[in-house]
Amino acid sequence: xxxxxxxxxxxxxxxxxxxxxxxxxxxxxxxxxxxxxxxxxxxxxxxxxxxxxxxxxxxxxxxxxxxxxxxxxxxxxxxxxxxxxxxxxxxxxxxxxxxxxxxxxxxxxxxxxxxxxxxxxxxxxxxxxxxxxxxxxxxxxxxxxxxxxxxxxxxxxxxxxxxxxxxxxxxxxxxxxxxxxxxxxxxxxxxxxxxxxxxxxxxxxxxxxxxxxxxxxxxxxxxxxxxxxxxxxxxxxxxxxxxxxxxxxxxxxxxxxxxxxxxxxxxxxxxxxxxxxxxxxxxxxxxxxxxxxxxxxxxxxxxxxxxxxxxxxxxxxxxxxxxxxxxxxxxxxxxxxxxxxxxxxxxxxxxxxxxxxxxxxxxxxxxxxxxxxxxxxxxxxxxxxxxxxxxxxxxxxxxxxxxxx
Numbered sequence: 001x002x003x004x005x006x007x008x009x010x011x012x013x014x015x016x017x018x019x020x021x022x023x024x025x026x027x028x029x030x031x032x033x034x035x036x037x038x039x040x041x042x043x044x045x046x047x048x049x050x051x052x053x054x055x056x057x058x059x060x061x062x063x064x065x066x067x068x069x070x071x072x073x074x075x076x077x078x079x080x081x082x083x084x085x086x087x088x089x090x091x092x093x094x095x096x097x098x099x100x101x102x103x104x105x106x107x108x109x110x111x112x113x114x115x116x117x118x119x120x121x122x123x124x125x126x127x128x129x130x131x132x133x134x135x136x137x138x139x140x141x142x143x144x145x146x147x148x149x150x151x152x153x154x155x156x157x158x159x160x161x162x163x164x165x166x167x168x169x170x171x172x173x174x175x176x177x178x179x180x181x182x183x184x185x186x187x188x189x190x191x192x193x194x195x196x197x198x199x200x201x202x203x204x205x206x207x208x209x210x211x212x213x214x215x216x217x218x219x220x221x222x223x224x225x226x227x228x229x230x231x232x233x234x235x236x237x238x239x240x241x242x243x244x245x246x247x248x249x250x251x252x253x254x255x256x257x258x259x260x261x262x263x264x265x266x267x268x269x270x271x272x273x274x275x276x277x278x279x280x281x282x283x284x285x286x287x288x289x290x291x292x293x294x295x296x297x298x299x300x301x302x303x304x305x306x307x308x309x310x311x312x313x314x315x316x317x318x319x320x321x322x323x324x325x326x327x328x329x330x331x332x333x334x335x336x337x338x339x340x341x342x343x344x345x346x347x348x349x350x351x352x353x354x355x356x357x358x359x360x361x362x363x364x365x366x367x368x369x370x371x372x373x374x375x376x377x378x379x380x381x382x383x384x385x386x387x388x389x390x391x392x393x394x395x396x397x398x399x400x401x402x403x404x405x
Contacts, residue, residue: 039069079108168388178405272300328362
């Protein structure tokens with residue numbers, strides 16, 4: 001899909017501003033543009049995006065000060081109707097007001113690309129449109145995956161027993177030096193009928209049965225073995241493994257980990273466990289003790305998806321984590337969005353103040369990379385660097401990467 005295939009709506013009560021935005025879209029290659037001079041007229045125009053129609057709106061530019069029904073009310077109506085169109089908020093208000101409007105729209109579940117102060121700069125508008133196109137490509141990939149047949153818990157168990165699951169590895173790069181420091185593992189299933197499957201295809205049945213630990217232990221064993229294989233090739237890299245809280249609290253967890261590391265001759269400080277932010281918010285002292293015991297043994301501990309939960313500073317300070325992984329929703333497009341940049345800067349500052357490493361997840365563009373370098377982020381991870389890959393492919397990829405640093 002390219003910008004010429006999209007249908008835009010420019011909703012602005014000021015005719016001069018409305019015509020200026022429409023002309024800007026034409027210069028960017030847009031061929032189909034509708035206009036609305038009020039909130040009620042905009043809502044009628046969005047009907048095509050709510051109920052599929054030939055003239056459905058793909059992306060709307062909404063001014064906050066629309067007459068009749070302002071932009072905030074319009075967004076609320078679109079959210080209730082589950083409108084699928086992308087939204088760009090524009091307005092003459094200050095950055096703080098635009099940031100709040102964007103945050104409220106996201107909380108409503110609207111697909112907000114960003115907020116731009118008027119007069120709108122063409123470069124800023126072009127960047128948000130490019131973000132929309134990239135998201136649509138990603139949604140198409142997800143749709144292709146979800147079209148696959150549903151798999152049962154029994155089938156997944158058989159696949160695990162048959163050794164059909166393996167970890168794929170995605171590099172984390174130290175931004176200051178460009179060196180590859182860590183590999184995060186992602187589970188993949190070589191299904192004999194459906195080909196390569198990723199977690200979206202098989203996690204739900206495991207969660208429903210409360211047996212994510214089956215997959216966790218399979219990935220732990222294979223990841224530690226992979227770490228040993230790389231060390232034997234003079235690649236002394238660390239491994240970061242996603243872990244379900246249910247697996248961590250098993251009474252035998254640390255004993256089994258010690259045995260696994262001893263078998264493959266890997267020190268604990270080469271292994272980091274990643275837990276989602278929502279999991280580490282627990283007030284269960286025994287759970288917190290287990291986290292502390294892992295750190296005492298030398299393992300790393302990363303808080304994943306940071307920013308998606310409601311962690312307060314007091315709760316964060318008592319968790320013995322070594323890395324803060326900032327959710328991709330604050331990273332993707334932050335170089336173009338002042339609002340996202342503000343949130344990202346706060347996350348990075350928090351990690352520094354607690355003397356922890358920071359990892360920016362979802363680095364998709366060179367602009368994201370450069371922006372993160374300037375903000376002092378420790379590690380970067382995302383498709384701009386590399387997609388998750390099989391262990392056998394990593395040494396060749398690393399050799400190519402090292403040519404640039």
